[in-house]
Amino acid sequence: MSFAAGQFAHVQPCAALPLACMGAGKWLGTAPKSTKFRETHTMARPKIALIGAGQIGGTLAHLAAMKELGDVVLFDIAEGTPEGKALDIAESGPSEGFDAALKGTQDYADIAGADVCIVTAGVPRKPGMSRDDLLGINLKVMKSVGEGIRDNCPDAFVICITNPLDAMVWALQQFSGLPTNKVCGMAGVLDSARFRHFLSVEFNVSMKDVTAFVLGGHGDTMVPSVRYSTVGGIPLPDLVEMGWTTQEKLDAIVQRTRDGGAEIVGLLKTGSAYYAPATSAIEMAEAFLKDQKRLLPCAAYCDGELGLKDTYVGVPTIIGAGGVEKVVDIKLSKEEQAMFDSSVAAVKGLVEACKGIDPSLA
Ligand SMILES: NC(=O)c1ccc[n+]([C@@H]2O[C@H](COP(=O)([O-])OP(=O)(O)OC[C@H]3O[C@@H](n4cnc5c(N)ncnc54)[C@H](O)[C@@H]3O)[C@@H](O)[C@H]2O)c1
Numbered sequence: 001m002s003f004a005a006g007q008f009a010h011v012q013p014c015a016a017l018p019l020a021c022m023g024a025g026k027w028l029g030t031a032p033k034s035t036k037f038r039e040t041h042t043m044a045r046p047k048i049a050l051i052g053a054g055q056i057g058g059t060l061a062h063l064a065a066m067k068e069l070g071d072v073v074l075f076d077i078a079e080g081t082p083e084g085k086a087l088d089i090a091e092s093g094p095s096e097g098f099d100a101a102l103k104g105t106q107d108y109a110d111i112a113g114a115d116v117c118i119v120t121a122g123v124p125r126k127p128g129m130s131r132d133d134l135l136g137i138n139l140k141v142m143k144s145v146g147e148g149i150r151d152n153c154p155d156a157f158v159i160c161i162t163n164p165l166d167a168m169v170w171a172l173q174q175f176s177g178l179p180t181n182k183v184c185g186m187a188g189v190l191d192s193a194r195f196r197h198f199l200s201v202e203f204n205v206s207m208k209d210v211t212a213f214v215l216g217g218h219g220d221t222m223v224p225s226v227r228y229s230t231v232g233g234i235p236l237p238d239l240v241e242m243g244w245t246t247q248e249k250l251d252a253i254v255q256r257t258r259d260g261g262a263e264i265v266g267l268l269k270t271g272s273a274y275y276a277p278a279t280s281a282i283e284m285a286e287a288f289l290k291d292q293k294r295l296l297p298c299a300a301y302c303d304g305e306l307g308l309k310d311t312y313v314g315v316p317t318i319i320g321a322g323g324v325e326k327v328v329d330i331k332l333s334k335e336e337q338a339m340f341d342s343s344v345a346a347v348k349g350l351v352e353a354c355k356g357i358d359p360s361l362a
């Protein structure tokens with residue numbers, strides 16, 4: 001964990017630390033030019049940078065503060081929005097009883113030394129649009145965000161949320177140049193949470209007893225895995241055999257999970273889901289900050305696992321202090337493999353489209 005380093009980098013005007021700042025047992029090198037005077041930050045708390053202070057960004061900030069995961073910096077190009085949300089959330093502290101410092105900014109230098117960086121910058125879809133329609137506009141956003149992260153918090157664990165998710169994580173890693181184990185995407189936790197919710201309602205059991213896995217790209221081709229999903233450890237196909245539900249009802253739940261994002265977009269009309277997406281990303285950030293070694297599905301870099309080379313897509317991972325410490329190389333049935341392959345192909349098509357738009361990615 002590098003929070004000592006993070007603090008040192010902004011504990012004082014760095015001009016007062018002429019050659020190098022030292023923290024967490026390693027030299028940080030000469031302070032970046034952009035590290036001018038900032039407010040004193042002396043408490044031993046991790047630093048969480050949120051790039052994008054819209055619906056998800058604001059919810060992330062509130063959750064991170066309430067869970068006392070660390071001090072929060074909200075960055076957004078919209079002047080006043082991150083500052084207003086940071087102040088509003090800070091003012092909820094006395095009633096809620098949390099200790100966390102919050103700051104809103106338009107200056108990337110303020111994210112210096114962040115331990116975790118969660119990216120929601122960009123635009124959400126509206127009814128009638130697919131996530132893929134966001135590719136061109138959000139790719140440009142990933143470029144500036146990736147460079148901001150590269151220059152200011154290269155040791156952070158980065159969680160991308162911006163859509164179309166799998167292609168944007170890939171682009172963010174390319175633009176930032178951070179190690180692939182430190183850049184991942186949130187989608188599988190959310191899609192699995194939706195699947196778990198629908199199953200808990202169908203079986204009339206606590207969602208605590210429902211486990212579920214959704215793999216593949218975060219699009220219409222995602223793969224909710226029926227075989228690896230259970231109620232109290234009993235796989236879903238067994239529950240069908242036991243007469244707890246029917247295959248038709250299970251198929252409908254699988255489809256509703258695939259359409260989960262669109263269902264909320266259709267209801268909200270002005271944007272997309274944000275409470276569950278924020279909670280999902282916080283679960284991943286917490287796994288990293290507390291070295292929980294959680295087994296969570298996320299968009300991770302595969303280099304040989306599941307038969308994939310040099311590809312970001314939704315797979316089961318272990319998240320701990322090392323970031324994505326492992327991609328769990330599960331075996332898929334023939335039918336699951338075919339669905340997974342078509343989902344991977346869709347993601348690869350979007351990555352190729354990114355390369356076509358921005359030649360620096362080719
Ligand atoms: N991965 C998932 O499971 C998942 C779930 C929900 C939403 N999303 C995606 O997350 C993204 C954000 O959703 P939201 O509801 O918070 O949207 P939002 O519009 O409420 O917030 C986005 C924020 O990004 C800011 N922004 C735009 N360009 C920026 C830039 N260059 N630098 C910094 N900030 C910039 C905007 O000013 C805005 O405040 C969307 O792309 C949406 O599709 C993904």
Ligand SMILES: O=C(O)C[C@H](O)C(=O)O
Pocket residue numbers: 124125131163218260261262264265272273277
């Ligand atoms: O569906 C969207 O556009 C947002 C997000 O990807 C979601 O699944 O909620």
